[in-house]
Amino acid sequence: MNLPEINQKTKIIKQGLPRFYHGNSTCIMLIHGWTGCPEDLNSIGQKLNTEGGYTVDIPRLPGHGTNLKDMENTGANIWLRYVMDRYLELSYKYEDIYMAGESMGGLICLLSAIQFKIPKIVLFAPAIATISKGVYWAPLLKHIIKRVPSKVDRHEQDDEDTLLYKSEYKQNTSVQTVAELNKLIKLTRHNLSRLQSKALVFWSKKDKSVSSKALDILNNKTPKTNIQYVILEESGHLVTNGPEKEIVLKKTLDFFKQG
Template sequence: MSLFDLGDIKTVKISQPIFLKGNNEKGILLIHGFTGSPHDMTYLAKSLNEEGYTVMVPRLPGHGTSSLDFLESNWRDWLRRSLDSYFDLAGLCKDVYVAGLSMGGVLTLVLASIVNPRKVISIAGAIFTTEKRIALTPIISLFTKKVKKEGYGEKYDNEDLKYLSKEYWSYNWPLQAKHLYKLMKIARKRLKFIKSDILILASEKDKVVPLKAAHYIYKNVSSERRKLEVFKESGHVMTNDIEKEKVAETIINWLKE
């Protein structure tokens, strides 16, 4: 399968990009995570828009469509879409902030080191992961592109979520994880170039990104204004979990400071 054989693929409804026009001349770019899609940012996007912000949530290439499409994307595609979306939003708003979840947090950090937005937010930013085998993915990916997850049994009522579970979340992705690992290494090296005001959110119950990642970001950015908030009950997808209201409130209050 190649790019020339992807004719029947489409973006599922809940994975469509989000754009919400605001009224305060300030924009915020929200970047979703690895195997996620804009639906993970829906609550936060609507909450920010209610406060007057113009909100853009792009769909990263290969996400929200199919596993075949996913395997055709790479870290350069994901970073390019993030940069393009930032430039588009900067053409509409006088001031643009950036927030990202998980891999989106990594992309946010890399983006911040390049374009220096005034404010950025890392949400469970995955510059480290609890999955130790990710360092081996450059080798593993030479032999296999995806591996069925043992014991995976999440059930969903929503048809789009059922589809995304079947196409993405039921597998481990050595080839794509190799690209994520590349981004993680780039982000760690470029933290010293980040001067933007930064809010770092993390959760004690996150089983994907260890708490040390948040502390590492906090200690290694060059930002004069930095803040770390640790939540108690959220899982990894903090923007769409049990404390999503508190996450949104924390972000909104910090942006207003």
């Protein structure tokens, strides 16, 4: 057994810090996506707490919110087990646990719901089917190509921490970590028929990452009466921070409040 490969200079970027908001006896876990961070879900997390009264937990998946090399030393099993362990810790204290996940976080949310029979889940653009075919080739390509340069969108309002985060996770795509995402996609698809949770699913027509086939797969492999779909018109992939975020929040709140 060896020590984990964590460089001693590794630090968590501000956006990567976990968030926790204390509320009532119902706790909602929010799981961010691949190369994402807790900040991605912080806005909706705060509102679920202030407007819904819920306790909200937004964990940081291992290897996220630090640097790309750190992420390459983790993987699908570690991300999934971390969330499941966190669920077990919270279930000791809170009466009810619900879960929501964005993109890859939606896959982890589905797998956790299947494992623990979580009664309600919300999926924000779950990455069950991706537009990029590179995701499906990554298990082979990772032996040939380590990283692929990516286009980074920078904005005037980006602060130093945001630029640092983008330079670490958006400037290059790690093929190895894409292969780990692929593992979660396959595992989720294989187990979808076992889902018993009530689910609310969001997807936008302008999503450039997750294909509409994700909805078809969900619809075909799960009990149809248990799933509600909301199709957005103007949002991008991160629907919780897009132009229709108020719709997403309201429908999410209403869903969790239902008996």
